[in-house]
Amino acid sequence: MAEPVFKHQYRVIYAECTVGNHVYYARYLDMLEVARGEFFRQAGASLLQLQESGTVFPVIDLNIAYKGPARYDDLLTIELWINEMKGIRLTFGFQVLQPAGHRLAEGQTRHVCASIDEKPKRIPKELIARFQSFVRVQKNPD
Amino acid sequence: MAEPVFKHQYRVIYAECTVGNHVYYARYLDMLEVARGEFFRQAGASLLQLQESGTVFPVIDLNIAYKGPARYDDLLTIELWINEMKGIRLTFGFQVLQPAGHRLAEGQTRHVCASIDEKPKRIPKELIARFQSFVRVQKNPD
Amino acid sequence: MAEPVFKHQYRVIYAECTVGNHVYYARYLDMLEVARGEFFRQAGASLLQLQESGTVFPVIDLNIAYKGPARYDDLLTIELWINEMKGIRLTFGFQVLQPAGHRLAEGQTRHVCASIDEKPKRIPKELIARFQSFVRVQKNPD
Amino acid sequence: MAEPVFKHQYRVIYAECTVGNHVYYARYLDMLEVARGEFFRQAGASLLQLQESGTVFPVIDLNIAYKGPARYDDLLTIELWINEMKGIRLTFGFQVLQPAGHRLAEGQTRHVCASIDEKPKRIPKELIARFQSFVRVQKNPD
Numbered sequence: 001m002a003e004p005v006f007k008h009q010y011r012v013i014y015a016e017c018t019v020g021n022h023v024y025y026a027r028y029l030d031m032l033e034v035a036r037g038e039f040f041r042q043a044g045a046s047l048l049q050l051q052e053s054g055t056v057f058p059v060i061d062l063n064i065a066y067k068g069p070a071r072y073d074d075l076l077t078i079e080l081w082i083n084e085m086k087g088i089r090l091t092f093g094f095q096v097l098q099p100a101g102h103r104l105a106e107g108q109t110r111h112v113c114a115s116i117d118e119k120p121k122r123i124p125k126e127l128i129a130r131f132q133s134f135v136r137v138q139k140n141p142d
Numbered sequence: 143m144a145e146p147v148f149k150h151q152y153r154v155i156y157a158e159c160t161v162g163n164h165v166y167y168a169r170y171l172d173m174l175e176v177a178r179g180e181f182f183r184q185a186g187a188s189l190l191q192l193q194e195s196g197t198v199f200p201v202i203d204l205n206i207a208y209k210g211p212a213r214y215d216d217l218l219t220i221e222l223w224i225n226e227m228k229g230i231r232l233t234f235g236f237q238v239l240q241p242a243g244h245r246l247a248e249g250q251t252r253h254v255c256a257s258i259d260e261k262p263k264r265i266p267k268e269l270i271a272r273f274q275s276f277v278r279v280q281k282n283p284d
Numbered sequence: 285m286a287e288p289v290f291k292h293q294y295r296v297i298y299a300e301c302t303v304g305n306h307v308y309y310a311r312y313l314d315m316l317e318v319a320r321g322e323f324f325r326q327a328g329a330s331l332l333q334l335q336e337s338g339t340v341f342p343v344i345d346l347n348i349a350y351k352g353p354a355r356y357d358d359l360l361t362i363e364l365w366i367n368e369m370k371g372i373r374l375t376f377g378f379q380v381l382q383p384a385g386h387r388l389a390e391g392q393t394r395h396v397c398a399s400i401d402e403k404p405k406r407i408p409k410e411l412i413a414r415f416q417s418f419v420r421v422q423k424n425p426d
Numbered sequence: 427m428a429e430p431v432f433k434h435q436y437r438v439i440y441a442e443c444t445v446g447n448h449v450y451y452a453r454y455l456d457m458l459e460v461a462r463g464e465f466f467r468q469a470g471a472s473l474l475q476l477q478e479s480g481t482v483f484p485v486i487d488l489n490i491a492y493k494g495p496a497r498y499d500d501l502l503t504i505e506l507w508i509n510e511m512k513g514i515r516l517t518f519g520f521q522v523l524q525p526a527g528h529r530l531a532e533g534q535t536r537h538v539c540a541s542i543d544e545k546p547k548r549i550p551k552e553l554i555a556r557f558q559s560f561v562r563v564q565k566n567p568d
Contacts, residue, residue, distance in 0.1 A: 011318075011321070013314070013317055013318055013321060014160045014161060014166065014317060015160065015166050015168060015314045015317060017160050017161050018156045018157065018159050018160060018161075019156060019159050019160075019161075019163045019214055021161045024156065024157050025455060025485045025488070026157060026452045026453070026455035026456050026459075027452070029451060029452035029455065030297070030299045030452050033297055033298060033299060033452075034295075034297055037295070037297060037357075046357060047357070048356060048357040058492070059451045059492055060491065060492055061489065061490060061491040061492060061533075062451070062489065062490055063487065063488065063489035063490075064487060064488055064489075065486065065487040066484070066485055066486055066487060072161055072332060073321075073330060073331070073332040107487075153460075153463070155456070155459055155460055155463060156459060157456045157459060167313060167343045167346070168310045168311070168313035168314050168317075169310070171309060171310035171313065172310050172439070172441045175310075175439055175440060175441060176437075176439055179437070179439060179499075188499060189499070190498060190499040200350070201309045201350060202349065202350055203347065203348060203349040203350060203391075204309070204347065204348060205345065205346065205347035205348075206345060206346055206347075207344065207345040208342070208343060208344055208345060214474060215463075215472060215473070215474040249345075298444045298445060298450065299444065299450050299452060301444050301445050302440045302441065302443050302444060302445075303440060303443050303444075303445075303447045303498055305445045308440065308441050310441060356445055
């Protein structure tokens with residue numbers, strides 16, 4: 001059975017590539033932010049709207065494994081899903097794929113739900129309802 | 143006679159280089175910010191202190207000519223001086239040099255002095271006194 | 285009569301914004317590269333294809349005037365056109381617009397056509413034909 | 427007993443800060459590259475020299491925990507040590523500290539030793555000798 005996943009396409013530019021024509025290791029994190037932003041937007045609550053209503057999701061930790069190089073002009077697919085959504089915690093799993101489907105990177109970013117003054121708070125119920133379909137059960141990334 | 147100039151050394155990292163091992167054209171602007179920050183700090187008024195006391199210097203325009211590629215691990219010298227300092231206007235001239243002295247980039251960034259809420263205001267007299275020695279007379283960049 | 289222009293939409297992310305919620309001055313250059321890349325692609329010759337066939341277009345200088353701040357999550361429109369295309373020279377004019385049409389930045393980037401080993405060469409005739417409709421006559425940016 | 431550690435100081439610039447005046451989560455990876463570069467250089471073998479002699483150390487995975495925000499103009503201390511150095515594997519532990527010593531981030535980056543054409547190879551004996559004093563025994567990061 002297909003697992004729930006959000007997909008975002010991303011075109012690699014020169015600014016992201018370094019010597020040897022591969023995407024610099026930090027730039028995947030920028031890409032992931034783009035994809036998460038579109039995930040929230042498509043779910044009906046952009047990060048800007050959430051921020052303006054007093055809810056932010058800072059990253060508290062992340063891990064990423066690099067499996068192969070992304071190259072200039074590659075049209076990558078970034079896949080996102082939710083590994084955990086409970087109380088104040090929201091964890092995204094991700095993988096980054098080449099056009100042919102080869103996996104270039106995978107990992108997860110863990111976030112807390114917080115108020116603007118950075119105090120943890122429970123994820124709003126409305127968001128939980130909107131995100132529920134992207135929660136992956138029994139994800140065992142390792 | 144030697145002209146007044148502020149010098150800052152900057153080591154190129156992989157993140158700044160792109161395919162073909164040259165520094166990405168936008169990264170020179172980041173380097174220039176580093177150098178301007180150190181210029182203000184050495185003059186006795188860091189940009190953070192100025193900001194906290196209500197004075198900022200947003201860039202209103204810039205031009206830059208690229209003369210040759212900076213490479214990974216190059217220890218560049220960024221030279222700054224002041225082309226204009228009058229009323230609300232502060233203009234820096236700059237050049238970026240290789241270790242051997244070869245010029246890689248040159249140009250200028252024009253700033254206005256403004257309050258935190260982005261209203262133009264005259265450059266504080268104290269700063270004018272501190273920066274005076276870096277004003278270059280009769281600079282003809284072209 | 286409408287002037288020829290290429291339009292590309294670009295969504296601002298957090299990574300590009302700095303203190304005070306405005307896009308960092310160097311990030312406009314990254315955006316412009318994205319737009320130029322799509323310009324070439326739409327004209328039928330991606331920069332990657334051109335590079336693989338031995339033609340590159342390094343920036344030799346640029347100027348940019350900043351008119352107002354772009355903000356997080358703004359969906360910007362980057363407009364490109366050609367100010368000069370002759371011999372080895374290719375010059376793009378650009379402006380960056382807010383959703384409501386307010387102009388945030390404008391300027392031009394000058395490129396030379398070169399071989400992979402960075403020797404200047406004439407722009408291939410095929411490209412000239414493809415780009416001709418974007419040449420703006422009598423553009424006087426200043 | 428004091429554990430072996432390499433320390434590098436790093437000044438935060440505007441380009442690295444985002445809305446709310448905290449360093450963007452991806453920029454710590456850029457900083458870490460700066461620190462690793464200086465670690466290799468101080469050990470007598472710059473990454474450029476190693477690359478030129480056919481040895482590179484691509485990152486294969488990393489994890490990072492964010493403990494608190496770094497701010498504009500903070501003079502951070504990046505501490506590096508070696509968690510593992512064996513065969514083809516080289517793992518750095520790190521933490522990023524505020525001037526007052528408060529820990530802002532910690533984690534590790536795992537690298538493989540490889541030839542320029544990206545084939546894994548054993549870490550050169552000379553490097554092992556040079557790096558030995560930075561190997562931390564019984565590091566339990568969690």
